[in-house]
Amino acid sequence: IIDLSDAELISLGFMGENVSLGLKSMVETVRADPENLGTVTCFMIDCVKRNVLPRDATRLCTSPVSSTYPIARETDYTLQSEPSNNSDIYTAVAPNLISKHEMTFWYHGISSDPPKLMWRSDYATNSFRGTPPPGARFFKLPTKTAHGVFNTPLNAVWDDVAPRILASMKAHDVKYSALKTVRFSTLEDGKDEETLGPVVVWIAVRPNTANAAAVRDATPDILRILADVQITDVVVEWYEASVTRLGGPPLMSVEDPTSPNFGLNHSLNAGLEIPIARQSDGAQGTVTLLFKEVRTSGGAPSERILALTNKHVASVDTTTDYEFDGDNPQHIVVCSNHRVSRAVIEIEDAIVAGTRNVIRLARQVKDLKSELGSRKHKRALRDLNEQIEDNTTLQTFLAEVSAEWQDPNGRRFGVIDWAPKISVGVDDHHYTRDIATLVVDGEKLENFEGNIIDLGNQYKAIQLEDLFWPDAAVRADRTIPYNLQLPIRRAPTRWDDDPPYIVGKHSDTTRLTL
Helix, strand or coil: CCCCCHHHHHHCCCCCCCCCHHHHHHHHHHHHCHHHHCCCCHHHHHHHHHHCCCCCCCCCCCCCCCCCCCCEEECCCCEEECCCCCHHHHCCCCCCCCCHHHHHHCCCCCCCCCCCEEEECCCCCCCCCCCCCCCCCECCCCEEEEECCCCCHHHHHHHHHHHHHHHHHHHCCCCEEEEEEEEEEEECCCCCCCEEEEEEEEEEECCCCCCHHHHHHHHHHHHHHHHHCCCCCEEEEEEECCCCCCCCCCCECCCCCCCCCCCCCHHHECCCCCEEEECCCCCEEECCEEEECCECCCCCECCCEEEEECHHHHCCCCCCCCCCCCCCCCEEEECCHHHHHHHHHHHHHHHHHHHHHHHHHHHHHHHCHHHCCCHHHHHHHHHHHHHHHHHHHHHHHHHHHHHHCCCHHHHEEEEEEECCCCEEEECCCCEEECCEEEEECHHHHCCCCCCEEECCCCCCHHHHHHHHCCCHHHHCCCCCCCCCEEECCCCCCCCCCCCCCCCCEEECCCEEEC
16 A cells, blocks of 8 residues: 555545545555555455445455556446556557456456466457446446356366367477366446356466467367367467366365464364355255275275265255266365355455554554553554564465365365165164265365364353353363364263253354354
């Protein structure tokens, strides 16, 4: 913020006539104290700005465009533009084959930090609708959303054409980092409904290994490979990116209370109660337990990892036994799309709170300057520095979630293995059996440390000890771990008498209830 001019702040919607007094005051406070508030970014202020508007769970705070590129900046709902002396922004300049404007905004909306387009095969026939008309001062960029590709002719032949595409790129000396299929829906200003685009063969090349001409020259061979199997209505698009894995990110580590991500990565970490959903229709549930299969029912050694969940989560039809079909397995993903959107909003809200708090702490440090070296001043300065560090961590965390956790294919956790029909009155205890197992992708458990429950950030450990064991005599030899990571070591025996226990339940919706 402190690096921007008045004109740039106005174009961003952070100052000017139609900006709230609270936001103006916040920006002015930041600019007046560069020593303590020099780390406050446009992204943080944008989150604050959006926080006071009607919440739309499908929209993310937008990463601000560099101040060296002042043509188009997004505000709440309208993108304002300023006249520019740089005519190169809307024209292709070598070695690029596409204008800087189109490269930057072609993927606008798919994440908080979308990649830049290098080349697309329909460049000559499909003009970019995100270019403002000449002289326009108010213009809204089209917003794109990425979707998986299902039930198309390409799905049926992908296992055949994908290796040929990889071989073709190798022959052209193009070093790829990701090859996937995707469809983009686009919402244009003034329209109520999104338009779903064609299937895209989406290719990422390793940074600084190829230019636009190289990927353009490699494109015709890929289109010929697709045409050989009668796939002609597909677009090839190239972008530059490093991708750490093709199968999506692993579940995150369970954080402890010292991390600003504590409580915010609950739905994405490797603790128990991992929120899951059927990929086919988004029906939600949780993972109860993870275990390893040592031997199969036939006695053969096994290394499979399985997760325990419910039949009603695994199957649409709960009245029949599930039969595994290798050609059409029931995929289970980490989090429904709705839950990922909610996680993003929760992180945004934490960024807003952190931004407000860092400004409050900076004001406190300034007020205590006359007491330099006092306990109050030292504590305020310590709190300020910690909040600055936390805000940086939260911004990085949001960028990670936005970039890596949006694609349902990348969130695939496993496939259903066993799911008998729901039965009532099971055995002598008359239990209801509502159970299923899924075979888990082991790479998703890279950060798994054991069957532990992340108790979240609602209570401190000592508060939970008092709540779980209100009787001091019973509480004497029982503790809640200081890091609020509760290990699950065994199942309790059946309780026939009135048990002296409080039962805790942690779900993705209600969080921890007692």
